[in-house]
Amino acid sequence: MNPESKFKNIEELKDIVKQMHAAGRMVVFANGCFDLIHVGHIRYLQSARKMGDALIVGINGDAGVKALKGKGRPLQSGRDRAEMIASMECVDYVLLFDDLTVDGILNELRPDIHAKGTDYSEENVPERDTVRSYGGKVAIAGDPKDHSTRDLIQTIISKFSS
Numbered sequence: 001m002n003p004e005s006k007f008k009n010i011e012e013l014k015d016i017v018k019q020m021h022a023a024g025r026m027v028v029f030a031n032g033c034f035d036l037i038h039v040g041h042i043r044y045l046q047s048a049r050k051m052g053d054a055l056i057v058g059i060n061g062d063a064g065v066k067a068l069k070g071k072g073r074p075l076q077s078g079r080d081r082a083e084m085i086a087s088m089e090c091v092d093y094v095l096l097f098d099d100l101t102v103d104g105i106l107n108e109l110r111p112d113i114h115a116k117g118t119d120y121s122e123e124n125v126p127e128r129d130t131v132r133s134y135g136g137k138v139a140i141a142g143d144p145k146d147h148s149t150r151d152l153i154q155t156i157i158s159k160f161s162s
Helices: 010-022 039-049 062-069 078-086 103-109 128-133 149-160
Strands: 027-032 054-060 093-097 113-116 137-140
Touching (some): 010 027, 027 039, 027 103, 039 054, 054 062, 054 078, 078 093, 103 128, 128 137
Parallel strands (some): 113 137
């Protein structure tokens, strides 16, 4: 399957979610920057996918990554990051978005579960109130937060700088 066939806009995803809900299927939404893919990202997405029948992954656009992560980021374009995430078997759909939060997306799509990584708890997920307002559930997915892009960048710099 061509990874780009998983790329969807918000309107397409609204229709997909509506159809899935009508069929009694559970939709999971996960999101992140995914700037330099590491095993923590893979475990997070695989774990999130196991929570439902389909996984939609929201990927922060370039301006959002820069605002959230700072100077020098993103390392890779949004399109490239989206293609890498879409190539994962556990990912059903990918949405590249420009907002700094996913509150608006969650309100429009209304996934059954909003999965966040283990650097959060169910009580401190920023979008918790939004998800609960429409009857959704917040869940924590993945392995312990022992991996980060920032740490990987520092390791690369220390090993390869002169």
